[in-house]
Amino acid sequence: MKRHQDILERLAKEKHLEVLDLCEILGVSAVTIRKDLKFLEQKGLLYRTHGGASLDNPYINERTVIDKEKISVEEKNGIAQMAASRIVENDSIMIASGTTVQALSKFVQPKNKLTVITSSLNVVMHLIHDKNIEILQLGGYIRHSSASVIGNYAEYILKNISCSKLFLGADGIDLEYGLSTTNLEEAELNKKMLKAAQKIIVLADSSKFGKKSFARICDLSRVHEIITDNGVSSSIRKKLEERDIKVTIVN
Known part of the structure; x- marks a missing residue:
């Protein structure tokens, strides 16, 4: 069917599609689109998500930081470099775990003094040689897959x-489900980080949109800005901006 082919071709370009957008583009009802998506999912051609469809499995399996570092390297570096421009003189910031936020530490150039609180061992190793950066390493159990700490000790600090x-990084960004990650304890630590910060900036490449992972971190209403690459669809960007979330696209 031509409509099915149109859906798959658009999905290949945009990575994630919304049901309502497909209704408008293809001139059919939401009921028809949902039937189409169900049929295509049964054929193994896509995955249905809440209110849309994705080419990637929305329930992401946990991968090691070494594996993740090899994915979307150019995009992550561009996002990280843009994020570094948000740091001001004598700032105090928190850097969570994950390869995109970890990349941020490579571009940090402190204006006078900078205080960094982090759960990531790799972030510490990138910053430790700069005497203008005061580092507070959160303590606790080490997650081998992410080279970061989790647990009650870090949460207490x-x-x-x-x-x-x-x-903050994320394994999944879904308009309804919010931000999510693969590990429940990491999600709990992220929640405590949210309470300790005045502004929340999410660093995520476009492949993370339309996905849900195992452990929910927070609703998107908690987020002030998302820095991502130009692979994110205009539809998702518009819906985020309608929620007063600043979306910064790195080309």
């Missing part, structure tokens, strides 16, 4: 901390 910005 965060109860007594306030910083200007949290740079």
Whole structure:
């Protein structure tokens, strides 16, 4: 069927599609589009998500930081470089775990003094040689897959901390489900980080949109800005901006 082919061709270009957008583009009802998506999913050609469809399995399996570092390298570096421009003089920031936020540490150039709180061991190793950066390494159990800490010790420290910005990564960004990650304990730590920061900036390449992972971090209403690459669809960008989330696209 031509409509099915149109859906698959658009999905190949945009990575994620919304049901309502397909209704408008193809001139059919939401009921028809949902039937189309169900049929195509049964054929193994796509995955249905809440309100749309994706080429990637929305329930992401956990991968090691070494594996993730090899994916979308150019996009992640561009996102990280843009994020670094958000750091101001004498700033205090928090950097969570994940390869995109980890890449941020390569581009940090402190204006006078900078305080960095982080759960990531790799972030510490990138920043440790700069004497203008004061580092607070959160303590706890080490997740081997992400080279970051989790657990009650890190969460306890965060109860007594306030910083200007949290740079947060995610394995999934879904308009309804919100931000999510593969590990429940990491999600819990991220929630404590959210409470300790005045501004939440999410760093994520476009492949993360339209996906849900195992552990939910927060609703998108908590997010102030998302920095991503130009692979994100104009439809998703518009819907995020309608929720007063600043979307910064790195070309």
